[in-house]
Amino acid sequence: MTHTLMTHVLTTIFTTGPAATPTAVPSPTATATSGSSTLSTITGYLGIFIGFLVTFIVIFWLSLIIWTFRDIRSRTQDFLSQVLATLLVTVFFIGGLFIYMILRPRQTLAEIYERQLEEESLLAEMTERQTCNNCHARVESDFQVCPSCGQKLKRPCPKCERLLELRWTFCPYCATNLTGAPIQSMPGMAGMP
Numbered sequence: 001m002t003h004t005l006m007t008h009v010l011t012t013i014f015t016t017g018p019a020a021t022p023t024a025v026p027s028p029t030a031t032a033t034s035g036s037s038t039l040s041t042i043t044g045y046l047g048i049f050i051g052f053l054v055t056f057i058v059i060f061w062l063s064l065i066i067w068t069f070r071d072i073r074s075r076t077q078d079f080l081s082q083v084l085a086t087l088l089v090t091v092f093f094i095g096g097l098f099i100y101m102i103l104r105p106r107q108t109l110a111e112i113y114e115r116q117l118e119e120e121s122l123l124a125e126m127t128e129r130q131t132c133n134n135c136h137a138r139v140e141s142d143f144q145v146c147p148s149c150g151q152k153l154k155r156p157c158p159k160c161e162r163l164l165e166l167r168w169t170f171c172p173y174c175a176t177n178l179t180g181a182p183i184q185s186m187p188g189m190a191g192m193p
Helices: 001-016 028-073 078-104 108-125
Strands: 153-155 163-165
Touching: 028 078, 028 108
Parallel strands: none
Antiparallel strands: 153 163
């Protein structure tokens, strides 16, 4: 197929060689015709370029509208704000986008929700209530026994006498090994180890 096409092109070139061109001076009508054909060719290319440019601008404009709508929906639940932001970009194009970028909320709803969860978690840790393992009554951090049921909550260190958790094997304050130390019973609490 390419061989026949190439043959056709070569025969066309050789049959319309320099011998086929007239040696006479071109007439003014021929020059005007060639000038108008050049102008029409340039106009045709310019029309195609402008068509592509307009198509690109319209697609870019529509994509900005869609992006703005999605972005404002992720930042607020207020329907009026969503409509106004989308209309701003629809009417004012790139200028509207700059105005929207200045006025839009800083954080998305997901970021706000995440921050609230972090704050609630920190608040819960700060105000964590301690309860008795036996009766679930509220106890303070410096209680040795539960005031409701008498359950032993903490024990004093035999060396520095600070209150320690029952499961600890070393005192974090004076580094005493607690594995060999007997658990002291509380005065007035019969039957407690």
